[in-house]
Structure formats: structure tokens, C-alpha cells
Amino acid sequence: MRSALLFLLTFCCFHSFAFSTSTDLKQLAQDPKWAAMLHYSAAEPGEQAMSFVDDDDFFLAPNGVSDLYAELQASIKQLIAKPELQCLFPGRTLWLSQVVNGFKDTLPSIDCPEYQDWRKRVNTDSVVLVFASSQLNSPSSMYGHTFFRFDPPNVKAESTYLSYALNFGANLPADAGGIGYAIKGLTGGYPGYFAANPYFEKIKEYTRTENRDMWEYKLDLSDSEIDLLMAHVWEMRDINFDYFFFDENCSFRLLELIDVVQSETDLSAQFPGTATPIDTVRAFEAANLIKETNYRPSVMTQLEFQLAQLNEEQRALTHLLAYDLSIMDSERFKQQDKASQQLVIDSAYRYLRYKSIGNFDDKSINKRSFKLLKSINKTQFKKVAKAPAPKSPEKGHKTGLMALSAGDSAGKAFVDMTYRTTYHDLLDPILGYPDGMSLNMGKLVVRAIGDDIKLQQAELLDITSLSARNLFLSPLSWQTNVGLERQWTKGKDTLVAQGRAGVGVTYELIANSQLFAMVTARLEYNDKLKNELSIAPGWQAGYRQVFEFGNLLIESKKHFVLDDFSRFETKLAQSFDLKEQGALIIEWQYNKVDDESFNEASLQYRYYF
Amino acid sequence: MKKLLIASTLFASSSAMAVAPGGPNCGWGNMIFEGQAGAGSHIVALTTNGSSGNASFGMTFGTNGCSTEGKLTYGGKEMIDVSLIMDEFSEDVARGEGEALTAVAVSLGVDAQDRALFAETLHNNFDAIFPSEEATTEHVVSTMFVVLKEEKSLAKYVS
Numbered sequence A: 001m002r003s004a005l006l007f008l009l010t011f012c013c014f015h016s017f018a019f020s021t022s023t024d025l026k027q028l029a030q031d032p033k034w035a036a037m038l039h040y041s042a043a044e045p046g047e048q049a050m051s052f053v054d055d056d057d058f059f060l061a062p063n064g065v066s067d068l069y070a071e072l073q074a075s076i077k078q079l080i081a082k083p084e085l086q087c088l089f090p091g092r093t094l095w096l097s098q099v100v101n102g103f104k105d106t107l108p109s110i111d112c113p114e115y116q117d118w119r120k121r122v123n124t125d126s127v128v129l130v131f132a133s134s135q136l137n138s139p140s141s142m143y144g145h146t147f148f149r150f151d152p153p154n155v156k157a158e159s160t161y162l163s164y165a166l167n168f169g170a171n172l173p174a175d176a177g178g179i180g181y182a183i184k185g186l187t188g189g190y191p192g193y194f195a196a197n198p199y200f201e202k203i204k205e206y207t208r209t210e211n212r213d214m215w216e217y218k219l220d221l222s223d224s225e226i227d228l229l230m231a232h233v234w235e236m237r238d239i240n241f242d243y244f245f246f247d248e249n250c251s252f253r254l255l256e257l258i259d260v261v262q263s264e265t266d267l268s269a270q271f272p273g274t275a276t277p278i279d280t281v282r283a284f285e286a287a288n289l290i291k292e293t294n295y296r297p298s299v300m301t302q303l304e305f306q307l308a309q310l311n312e313e314q315r316a317l318t319h320l321l322a323y324d325l326s327i328m329d330s331e332r333f334k335q336q337d338k339a340s341q342q343l344v345i346d347s348a349y350r351y352l353r354y355k356s357i358g359n360f361d362d363k364s365i366n367k368r369s370f371k372l373l374k375s376i377n378k379t380q381f382k383k384v385a386k387a388p389a390p391k392s393p394e395k396g397h398k399t400g401l402m403a404l405s406a407g408d409s410a411g412k413a414f415v416d417m418t419y420r421t422t423y424h425d426l427l428d429p430i431l432g433y434p435d436g437m438s439l440n441m442g443k444l445v446v447r448a449i450g451d452d453i454k455l456q457q458a459e460l461l462d463i464t465s466l467s468a469r470n471l472f473l474s475p476l477s478w479q480t481n482v483g484l485e486r487q488w489t490k491g492k493d494t495l496v497a498q499g500r501a502g503v504g505v506t507y508e509l510i511a512n513s514q515l516f517a518m519v520t521a522r523l524e525y526n527d528k529l530k531n532e533l534s535i536a537p538g539w540q541a542g543y544r545q546v547f548e549f550g551n552l553l554i555e556s557k558k559h560f561v562l563d564d565f566s567r568f569e570t571k572l573a574q575s576f577d578l579k580e581q582g583a584l585i586i587e588w589q590y591n592k593v594d595d596e597s598f599n600e601a602s603l604q605y606r607y608y609f
Numbered sequence B: 001m002k003k004l005l006i007a008s009t010l011f012a013s014s015s016a017m018a019v020a021p022g023g024p025n026c027g028w029g030n031m032i033f034e035g036q037a038g039a040g041s042h043i044v045a046l047t048t049n050g051s052s053g054n055a056s057f058g059m060t061f062g063t064n065g066c067s068t069e070g071k072l073t074y075g076g077k078e079m080i081d082v083s084l085i086m087d088e089f090s091e092d093v094a095r096g097e098g099e100a101l102t103a104v105a106v107s108l109g110v111d112a113q114d115r116a117l118f119a120e121t122l123h124n125n126f127d128a129i130f131p132s133e134e135a136t137t138e139h140v141v142s143t144m145f146v147v148l149k150e151e152k153s154l155a156k157y158v159s
Helices: A004-013 A022-029 A032-037 A068-082 A090-099 A111-120 A179-186 A199-207 A223-235 A250-261 A277-287 A299-308 A313-321 A323-330 A338-356 A363-381 B007-016 B086-095 B099-107 B112-122 B136-150
Strands: A125-133 A145-151 A162-172 A185-198 A214-219 A241-244 A290-296 A401-409 A410-426 A439-447 A450-463 A478-488 A492-507 A514-524 A533-546 A553-560 A564-576 A583-595 A596-608 B071-074 B075-082
Touching: A022 A068, A022 A125, A032 A090, A032 A250, A068 A090, A068 A179, A090 A223, A111 A223, A125 A199, A125 A223, A125 A277, A145 A250, A145 A277, A162 A199, A162 A241, A162 A250, A179 A185, A179 A478, A185 A199, A199 A214, A199 B099, A214 A277, A223 A250, A250 A277, A313 A323, A313 A338, A313 A363, A323 A363, A363 B086, A410 A596, A410 B136, A439 A533, A478 A514, A478 A583, A478 B071, A514 A553, B086 B099, B086 B136, B099 B112, B112 B136
Parallel strands: none
Antiparallel strands: A125 A145, A125 A214, A145 A162, A162 A185, A185 A241, A214 A290, A401 A410, A401 A596, A410 A439, A439 A450, A450 A478, A478 A492, A492 A514, A514 A533, A533 A553, A553 A564, A564 A583, A583 A596, B071 B075
């Protein structure tokens, strides 16, 4: 009786294509592509599947946000009854026409001039995934960023400047700024939208303003997949998703877009938690979606590459020339061979352009830039080489870490188990990562020692940024760390809460090395101290060398707990990169607390996942 | 390649654009090195990858007051808004190659086989197109048109 009624209802609603029965449609509603098109999350068992979309305009059924079948029924019905909806939902219309028997024949045809005009203008022939890599001294960029670029046919011979870049990001109030806004941004406090720019604005933003290298991955999609993708992208116009930094972020939304056209790869389901941009690039690669890779160095990378080709005298000339154009007439300059002269002028120009970022009102920089540009115009006789691509970031180690170490602490054997959510420290294999950067979140170390099993460390955040100063650049190096850790305090191994920060300088005396020194300040909560909450100023200095096989790190730090005592620590560590997502680390540490001292030595195996 | 004396023609042609394309604040007065904003000082960009203002979906340019969608018309010809890429464009013209230069050629409809000549022509006339660091977009574009008109096989793209 019930099914007969259902049939009758179905028949009333979909009289014109009786061959799509309600059973068929119920089954179709479970098609992964339909769920992807509605941006449903992969539901946990026993949990109601829901769409990530936070916008009523996106659904045609009142309960479409949580009912795939209802939305499917409503879509079929309303796209026929109100043909103008086809212009708002060309993706659904296209897909339903492909999979629902008779739907296409029943659908009243309608012109969608706005949509068609957009498709014509964007004129997409290929889709490129763009990764803007992390940059050492800009926390906002540290995890990188991804977006899509849509290229017209024949883009290689032409220019990607006019290509269409599609970016998912939060839409911020004009007065947004400050840490409160940042925290709100972490937790979905801002609406997220897809927005488009011409690609050259992105090139300027990343390679010039923010000095970030860009990686462009051409995707292997068929024409019909691109057609459906573009139709679906149009549906996302002005549709709001709340933006979450860790999971529902820029990179996650792109995965969902690919799931619409390639449900078999099921990319978004691979990221139920944090979607770190570079990990999502790896997912594209693992699904064989990457056809071609192109590297676009930042202004700074290009400058450093050119400076590295010059000898010391030529580098000095470059720096002088940037401030005094008469150097070009000097004997020192004229002694150089023609190719070097050209490179000196070109590098001085790039250096000035770099200096002008954020400083474009400085008329004297502009004046000298222009004069150098004129000289480039006159002396150009050989193409200036582009900085070669380093190892691409998706080839680097994965961002999750589990480690096991065994060692001896003050004569007692111990075993440590370490888990780190993300991302990269100064001993991890460097390939694919920016050098001198350590960025870690959520690290947990549990130690078994003697008969005890105890929490050794719970680190919330750890950032170290070592950028070398030289004739041209004078960046500051800095660090910050927040978490729980064990400290030997007055004869007891004590778990303390601490936060510390430091700032200082780094120099590169030999290639691929960093010699650094910082002043530090530490705030510690420790009930064994004279004052439970204490401030401890201090210093930290060290040397790091990157070898082909791994990294060497030697560092010492001291801090003076005010009105109490001091701690000193020296550490020597060498890592060896292993082939399959692994590394071995040997480490020796000397600690002196007040007038007690002890050693610790260990061997650690790291596995990245 | 002949170099051109164009100062006089310049004034004649610039009057053709009494109304700035794309609206009055559209960057026709932009100079070569303008528009290099500093790195985002907003900490909020840390967590959102977002930007202030309205998200747009066409290719509109929110930054410099233009009401166009990435393209302008100049003398009835549609082309890329050079005011947004003055820095890159001047550099490419100085070198005689580059993506900004190609983008301008493509946006003017210059055929693939004429692009080398297009690049060379602009390269050889760098001094006229960019007389100083204070050259405005208006000057750059109008001079470029004059230079191109003088070159037989390129004239068709700007007339």
C-alpha cells in the first residue's frame, strides 16, 4: 500500500519520465557525485550526513542541507517547473541530464546569457592547481595556500597573466585586523566564498608582495570533466561556507570541486581533519591528476639566484650600484666582463624592486630603479636565466610524524614515543621545505623510564625562523614556543607549563649553514620555583649545517629564572634522511641546572605519514 | 627598426581619451612603479587566506577603482588594463620579452607570428614609451599605440 502511494506520488511529480522510478532516484541520491555536488561531508557511521554549505540559497528543498534524496527530487522538479533556475544551477542541470532518464527531454530549454558569457570569457581548456609555498618570515603563509587557475587554449604560447584564478577564502570586514580577528578566523567566524581574480594579480601578490615561490600543477582532466567543473563552479557563486583554518579551508574546497567531476578519486574524504595545503597537493599527485609541473620563483628567490652567480666583488658592486648609479662609469665596474656587468645591473634593479615593496612612495628608489631599467634596455644582449626549480614541495616528507627513540638519561635507560600533528622542524629532511624554518603544532612525547610511563612533553606551538643576513637583506630571526615540558627543578623531574620567545640574527658563513644567536624571554609556571610563575630572560645560540644526507644542529641555551637559579643546555644532533618517509637522529644533550648536571643521549627513528 | 619621434603625435592622441576608460579613478594616472603594496599587515590574513571587501566572481578589479572586468577599451580597442601591470610591463619592454608583454600583445589580438616583432618594436622604443619613472599609464598606452601604428605589419592591431 505504501509503495503504491509512493509510486503514485512519484508519478504525479515526475509524470513525464515514468522510467525513473523512486527507487532509481533514491539510489541516485546516494551517488557520490551528487553528494559531492551538494558538498556533503563524509558521514561517520550512525551520523547524519550534512552539507558544508551554510547558505539556504544553495538548496531547492527545505531540508536539502541534510537530505540528499529530498534535494534530488526538488532539483528535478524545480529545474523543470522554473527553467530560470537552470541558469543558477548549470552543474546540477548538466549532471542530471546525463544520469536521469528522460530528464533532458523534459527540460524546457532556456538561455543563460550571464552564465554563457562567463564561460566564453573564462574559456577554459585546462585546469591548473596552484600552490603558493610558505615563506619563512610571514606566519600567514607558513602552511602555504592553494587555488585553481583556468587556462584558455594555447596558453603556453600566450601568457597566463589573463588566466582566471579561482580562490576560496574568507570574506573579511574592511576593518579586520589584529589577533582577535585571527582567532575568529580559526573557528569559522567568517563567511567563506569562492572569488576570482586575473592570475597576474596572484602572481603579484605572491611572488612580489609576499615573496613566495609558486608551483603550478596542470591537472589531467577530460573536456567533459572540465565542462562539469565549470558548470558547478558557477553554482558556487555567492554561496557561503563558513571558513575554518584547519579543515574547511582553501585547499579542502578545491578537493570537493574535483570530487564533483571525479568521484572515484574521492579526494575530500582523505582529509576528515586538517587539510594542510601541501598534503592536498600530494593527494592530487597520488590520484595521478598532475600532468605537468611549473615553477615560478619569487622576486627574492630570483635575486638570490642571481647574486649566487656573482663573485664577492661583483656582489659589492651590485649593492653599491643600487644606491649610486655612477658606479657604472667606474673602473671597478668596467673591469668586469660584459655578461657580469649585465647581471650586476639586472640584480641591482631586482634588489631595488624588492626594497620598494611596501615602500613605493620612496621617490629616490623609483628614480634609480628607472635608470637601471633604462640600462637593462640598453645592455640586454643575453637572456637572464630564471632561477631553476628546487625539489618540488609535494616531494618533501609528509607532515604527520611518529617517532620512537631509545636512550639514556642520567644513567637511566628510556624509550620515548612521539607524535606530532604537523609540520617540519630543523632536523627533518629539508627537500621540498624552505630552509631555516621550523613550524610545529601539536607534539606529544610520552616517556617510559624505569617503571614509570610519563608525559615528557606536550607542545602546542613551536616556530623557529632562521633567515641569514647579508649585504642585501637584513631579516630578523625569531622563535616562539608554547607547551608543557619536563624540567629538572630542585632535585625533581617536574612537568612545567611555559611559553618563550626570542629574537636575533643569523649569518650564513659557509654555504647551506646557519650561525644564529637570539635573546630570549621565558614565562614558566612551576610549583617548585620560589615564585610559581616566573620570568626567565636568557639567550640561545647555535649552528646548523645542511648536508646532502641530513642536518647537523648544535645549540646552547641558558636562562636565568629571576630570584632563583639558572639552567644551561647544550645539544648536538645529527639527522640522516632515509628513503621512504623516514629519518634517523642521533642526539646528545648536556644539562646543567643550578649546580647539578647530567647527560642524555638517544637514537631516534622518525616516520612521516 | 626605426625609432620614432612621437612627442607631437602624443598630445594629439591623448585628447582622444578625455573620459578615462573604466571610470574616473581607474589608474590612468598610475606611474610605472606604483601599486606595490606592502605585505599584508593584517594578522587576520593568518587564518583566513581572505581579503577585505566583497568577493567577486567575474574578473573585476577591486583595487584601483576600475569598473571594468580586466579589460579596458582604448580608442575602441579592447585590451588588458596596463595600469595594473605597469611595473612588470616596463620591465618586459626593457628586456624585450616576458609574460606581461605577451599578455598585452594577446589582449590586443596580435597574432602569434607577429608577437616577436611586437616585442622588438616596443623594446626598441622603450625610451619613448617610458620617458621617465613618472610616465603615466595614459602616456604609456597612447605612445605604444603611436609606435605600433608606425610599424606596417602591426598597425592593424591598433586601428
